[in-house]
Amino acid sequence: MMQETLIPKLGVVTDIRIDTPDVKTFRVVGLDGKKVFDHMPGQCAMLSIPGVGEAMFSITSSPTNTEFMEFSIKKCGCLTNWLHAMDVGQQITIRGPYGRPFPVETELKGKNLFFIAGGIGLAPLRSVINYVRDNRQNYGKIKILYGSRSKQDLVDYHEILDEWMADDNVEVYLTIDRPQDDWDGHVGFVPNYVKEIDLDLDYNVLVCGPPVMIKFTLANLKELGFQETQVYTTMELRMKCGVGKCGRCNIGNKYVCKDGPVFRFDELDQLPNEY
Amino acid sequence: MKKLPVSKIQELFAAIRAQQTLYIPTDDASGQARYLPWQEGMELTHALNTVRSAKDFFFPQTENLVEFKLKGKEIEIIDSRTEQDDFVIFGVRACDARSFTILDKVFLIDPIDTYYKNRREHGTVVTLACTQPEETCFCTTFGIDPADPEGDAACWIAGDSLYLKARTEKGEKLLSALDNLLADADEGEIAAQQKATRDIAQKLPFAKLNLAGFNGENLNKLFDSKKWPELSEACLGCGTCTFVCPTCQCYDIRDFDTGHGVKRFRCWDSCMYSDFTLMAHGNSRNSQVERFRQRFMHKLVYFPANNEGEYGCVGCGRCLAKCPISMNIVKVAKALEGEVQ
């Protein structure tokens, strides 16, 4: 039987973790208790509550997690409001995986990796970070810079503290935008912090966050001497089909859902500036 | 090649109808040319082409994808598709026939759109050669020969005869089933008509329309053109061009609460609409200039960049006739040609 792309499968939400005041992480498995499908880091899935809406979300969990998938979702629209209001045990529809993943098995293999994330931008990178940590022997040095508005807005804070920071093979730098009482770490915006970190130019950089953060981060990376060919990001545009046919996420001759969402900056440079 | 007297065309229609549903372009109650299921006595329209394109047959304006039933926290997914019957579309013009191969390049590439494929497989396209092109026609720009249309079978009405020629296996199958109505004919019998049509085609206002330079190489140059604000200034932001276009294929997926469940359907959408790229946190194309540019860049540049130079246009002229402000792909191409030639 031919694979149906527009007919979803059923999933059930088995755990809901409150990450920040507006981000929750949802654990999803199939009705048989197993993972609904396999994916690669950076790929996305279409989640839906019929009658409410369907939207594309990056898969936050690592492919190395063989038991379930996770989605860290920020409350910002009709569907996400609904998802935030639901309880464990709710069934949802899911289809995917969609898009081109981060090239973890090709271009990035064996390389030093520098992850830069802002706010909910950690969601797609978390999948890569945990994939790389689980295949540690295949990669060089790893640095992670993550910033948010405040300590309360740091997504996956406990995982960062308990696992990433406890890992001797990973360097983690956290920052928040403004000082607050219970924070003794770095304070300041992500793009500026990038310039304060001791960094060789042989890193490949994976960056995701709000557009303005990405813009200034890229500028500062270039100032430090990084080439656009070393920097990757993942994009977000309105999507409906997920397979490059409905036309919505078309930029130039690319479809973000199919040819992206992961792009290298030299590839983005070839496209019209319309994102 | 086969033929039968034009006076027996109703017998031909009846013979096709005896086997499968037959659609022909005919004048409806309001006098508009449209495809309708043939019934006894229904005649071909005299209009050159149907008001609405033929893409509905394979990519209808609305189409149910799947249904859901919700009960508490549970969801049931129901694939409500029914078996598609075989059908014949008779009298498709060369431009519209080409539009199907363009739609194929969207819907039949991996991952295949099974809804489209299902209809495509069950449909047999019988084209009809043009004899009196309109001034809005510019199919020859895209290498289409209105006197020798593509399709599963092609036909010509010349003099008192209807000539038929099968071009594919499906076409062969259709014609062989009609064999008792048909006599053998020689291709030479339609040569004069073909020559006359091609002569007119050469004299059409846009016969010399030149699209050289509209390709992926000039993508950013064309995108950055200073002409877009002026070209799009009067655009109403309606979807007329998109919806009358035989090759526009963008769609939306929506849910409809029927009261007994949720029906998920897809429907034509237009990049000209303000909510096309609207997300919960913003819009990547905020002005009509950007939306207008998207449509023409897609047809003239992006599509050919991805499809070996094939444009997303067949020169049917519907948008030229129907745009409320008479802005169209020809005017856009002419305005921009100076930037790339």
Next chain:
Amino acid sequence: MQELMLAKAKELLQNGTVNRVLGWQAGEFVYDITPAVFESEQDLDAGFVYNEFCGNNLSKYLIKESRKEGKVLAFLKPCDTYSFNQLIKEHRIIRENVYVIGVPCEGKTDGETLKSKGVKGILGAKSEGDELIIDTLYGEQRLSKRDALTARCLTCKSKKHVVYDELLGEEGEEVPENHRFEEVEKLEAMTPDERFAFWRGELSRCIRCNACRNVCPACSCEKCVFDNPASGISQKAAADSFEENMFHIIRAFHVAGRCTDCGECSRVCPQNIPLHLLNRKFIKDIDAFYGEYQAGEDTESRAPLTNFTYDDVEPSIVYKGGKK
């Protein structure tokens, strides 16, 4: 007239009265006219046109244009001036930023109308006396100007401008014997079932392109309810077989009392649905229930549907079709 208008436009640009001109631009054929803003004399010489094919109502563009820097010259035909006034009344156009020149109109034709009269392959057209001489791919064709008129121009209500700063040419007269309600009367004479069948037949052709709404000067909402995803009715296509009917019926209700009967909705409909008949029915009923009223005739009066008086017809009477 075109020459007069060109000279006047250049004069007003030169002396600084206006900094741009809203008019009509020639196309590839004789009939494919596009509304355009001309900013210089060169622009005007290159494309400005005014002839029997300049049907587009330019008033709605002034919502946007009157909010730009400087004053804009707008050429308005008699029926366009009604829309202009109505938009002034609704505070949608900034009056002081527009210099209105009224231009005469003898009725318009368009490509679609000529084609409906059997003209094929239109290459050009010129007017000669009462006739239009059309050059086509298949030889010359002649059509009397009366036969070439668009449907809306055949029932023209007035050739007189209701507003202008300056007038070019001679002012026309109102056309009291315009017979514009005859088609509505035919619909009223039908049985409810026949009428329902008529509208279902017409509206079933709707492709929800929104051309009628987007061109309509009375449809000037910043955000249409049908474009609002939160409204629950924002469908782009029929979710069920009555959807399009609702779209048009709701739209007709929304413009009732404000529609000036300019006829743009029917002109632009790619499916040739006689949408103006819905609006005309409302106009006729408003005339009957509340007294003669013409939207856009002035900028001050209160419209019957937004003005309460003790003499207002009771809803129950409206329901019975006005029969007491």
